[in-house]
Amino acid sequence: xxxxxxxxxxxxxxxxxxxxxxxxxxxxxxxxxxxxxxxxxxxxxxxxxxxxxxxxxxxxxxxxxxxxxxxxxxxxxxxxxxxxxxxxxxxxxxxxxxxxxxxxxxxxxxxxxxxxxxxxxxxxxxxxxxxxxxxxxxxxxxxxxx
Numbered sequence: 685x686x687x688x689x690x691x692x693x694x695x696x697x698x699x700x701x702x703x704x705x706x707x708x709x710x711x712x713x714x715x716x717x718x719x720x721x722x723x724x725x726x727x728x729x730x731x732x733x734x735x736x737x738x739x740x741x742x743x744x745x746x747x748x749x750x751x752x753x754x755x756x757x758x759x760x761x762x763x764x765x766x767x768x769x770x771x772x773x774x775x776x777x778x779x780x781x782x783x784x785x786x787x788x789x790x791x792x793x794x795x796x797x798x799x800x801x802x803x804x805x806x807x808x809x810x811x812x813x814x815x816x817x818x819x820x821x822x823x824x825x826x827x828x829x830x
Contacts, residue, residue, distance in 0.1 A: 723789035726762065730792060736817035737794055744810040745783060751812060755800045760816065761791040 731738040739760060743751065746764045754761040768785045797819040804815045 723763075723787040724784055725790045726764075726788050728790060728792065730794075732795075736796075736798070736815070739792065739812075739814040739816060741790065741812045741814075742810065743788060743807075743812050746788065746810070748807045751805075751807065753805055753814065755798050755803055755816070758794045758797045759791060760794065760798065760814065762789070762812065762814075764788045 726741045726743050728742075729738075729740045731740075741762055743762075743764060745766050747767070750764045750767070752763045754763075765787055766785050768783075794816070798816045799819045802817045806813045
């Protein structure tokens with residue numbers, strides 16, 4: 685069997701001298717079992733339109749009921765939990781599992797305040813689409829010099 689390894693030009697000259705300084709010992713000991721729980725960030729697109737914003741987030745494998753959206757002034761936060769489907773029966777065993785299971789979270793700060801009452805959300809084919817209209821009357825204020 686052929687073994688593939690990455691070429692590291694410093695491994696011949698400085699095998700261990702600088703590696704101890706560059707490596708974080710806490711991260712080196714961290715394994716899947718001891719790693720702190722972190723929320724993954726879904727990929728998003730934010731589009732500015734004349735009347736507000738459109739935010740699209742890729743959330744594959746998320747149930748519609750598991751999505752929580754919070755809007756506070758100009759900050760939009762999306763949270764969800766991805767659950768593992770129990771497809772394997774008692775005699776089956778999982779050989780490889782690469783799909784993400786856990787918490788998703790993403791927060792975006794927009795330039796203008798959002799009208800929470802007029803905001804809408806749709807979820808289709810694993811893509812969440814938020815329509816976020818600007819709050820009426822919010823914008824730059826002119827001050828006259830006296």
